[in-house]
Amino acid sequence: MSIDLQFDSNHLWHPYTSMTKPLPCYGVVSANKCILELDTGEQLIDGMSSWWACLFGYNVPELNAAAKNQLDKMAHVMFGGLTHQPAIDLAKKLVEITPKGLDKVFLADSGSVSVEVALKMALQYWHALDKPKSQFLTIRNGYHGDTFGAMSVTDPEGSKHELYHNFLAKQLFAPQPAVAFSQDWDKSCLDEITRIVADNKQNIAAIILEPIVQGAGGMYFYHPQYLKGIRALCDKHQLLLIADEIATGFGRTGKLFACEFADISPDIICVGKAITGGYMSLAATLTTDKIANTISQGKAGVFMHGPTFMGNPLACAVACASIDKLLSIDWSDKVKNIEQLLNSCLAPCRDLPQVQDVRVLGAIGVVEMKESLDVAIVQKQFVELGVWIRPFGKLIYIMPPYVIEKEQLQRLCTAIYTVASAS
Ligand SMILES: Cc1ncc(COP(=O)(O)O)c(C=O)c1O
Structure with missing residues (x-):
């Protein structure tokens, strides 16, 4: 299924974007657990929980x-x-x-x-x-x-x-x-x-x-x-x-x-x-x-x-x-495990000259850069790496669903390192 991105960019306002120079949007056709599927067939690991919201990922049977x-x-x-x-x-x-x-x-x-x-x-x-x-x-x-x-x-x-x-x-x-x-x-x-x-x-x-x-x-x-x-x-x-x-x-x-x-x-x-x-x-x-x-x-x-x-x-x-x-679910243990993994997997970012600070609390991981990022460019890099992470200003941050698997979280962190080191 392809999505009419042209109509979208001509007519639909997205959060904090311009109508004349909109930031590119990616068409999503379905979402399941911690994976967003794009109309291109690409599958992205979700690092955002749709802005703090999707605690259990997507398409949750009980919900x-x-x-x-x-x-x-x-x-x-x-x-x-x-x-x-x-x-x-x-x-x-x-x-x-x-x-x-x-x-x-x-x-x-x-x-x-x-x-x-x-x-x-x-x-x-x-x-x-x-x-x-x-x-x-x-x-x-x-x-x-x-x-x-x-x-x-x-x-x-x-x-x-x-x-x-x-x-x-x-x-x-x-x-x-x-x-x-x-x-x-x-x-x-x-x-x-x-x-x-x-x-x-x-x-x-x-x-x-x-x-x-x-x-x-x-x-x-x-x-x-x-x-x-x-x-x-x-x-x-x-x-x-x-x-x-x-x-x-x-x-x-x-x-x-x-x-x-x-x-x-x-x-x-x-x-x-x-x-x-x-x-x-x-x-x-x-x-x-x-x-x-x-x-x-x-x-x-x-x-x-x-x-x-x-x-x-x-x-x-x-x-x-x-x-x-x-x-x-054992949410507290899950959040603790995410915290530990974020701490260890984001630690290498501290050594990058482009990075100002790395901080983690619970299931929130933040890499603060020294300079502001170009969202369109960085977003594209993340998509190419198979992850959904949306930075703003100098911040690359993730707050993944609590049900994220260890390998998925590691991929999110590796993508952050890759993008931060190339910025
Ligand atoms: C701390 C805080 N308060 C209020 C809001 C506004 O919530 P909503 O976007 O649902 O109106 C947000 C949204 O990001 C938030 O983070």
Whole structure:
């Protein structure tokens, strides 16, 4: 089967691409386990899990069955005034597995929307207490999505969101945590954010951050003590803490949720991406009884959000099957094995003069180059080497499905070495 790539390039917008000079796209006709099959017949080992999502690779029997089973009952039904078992089952599972205290669940359509929901929850909480606040504090190099609220708390420098700055809410930005995950802790790393809180606490509704792993803002891993310090800072000044676990959730870092590294619970958490095992778009924002009750007893009396496809039964049913599968396989051992292999197989990249840094956490491997890469050229090299790896900026990174085989992972790492050394 050949794919009409000409029509695609003339008419279809892809993520972050130009319509006049689009980056080349490869036609994919099927995907199974950790292999993507192109219309040319080439088979590529998947290193991306379709952007953190496909934990078990593709065409997963249990997830297919859950989707088919639910499809025969109902694909969708409005969530206003109606409810259904898949949403209830999913909410039970999320309450059970997320950090403790997060017992109220809002089902959202995508990661970015779940961030909007989290920001609105924080604003409505303070509004309900008759202490309205209008700003959020976050850390540099963060990424929280492409909708307006999410863009406002994403680092404006370097991100394409910069061009909207006249239209975005003005938020507060603290420096990126200077102490990396593997370095010795130095508490002065919290000084600047502590100062910003002291100067602005009357107006800060919440601190929002990606716990431990900053993803699209640079694939940087910071020290768990920083996160612990932020929780303490929020407690001291009665600020809310929003943890965006959209990329880190469901085991990717080696913990089920990255907040566990610091043994903290946020006041609001966002989860998405891997929630459906990468099958379809779904996310959730969870919060505490206290916040939910305060919002509900405030002037508005309700939480002001309710998308058309909220709690889509098909997505909820697949999410339930995905969480069940995750908890039934030995995900922690699998992630540990991937971590070990990434550490040993990516180590040779450290010796390349083109490479700035190599870092690994859980099932995430990152090779940071000294210079930015030409995505089109590098992507082609990877495809020729039989792997699917999509770099951005100076970063070549992989987050393979947890079910990847050892030889497949070795091939991914060898391809990274080959491409990095030729760049
Ligand atoms: C940490 C984080 N937050 C939010 C988002 C946005 O999620 P979505 O693309 O599903 O809107 C992403 C997506 O990459 C993310 O990594």
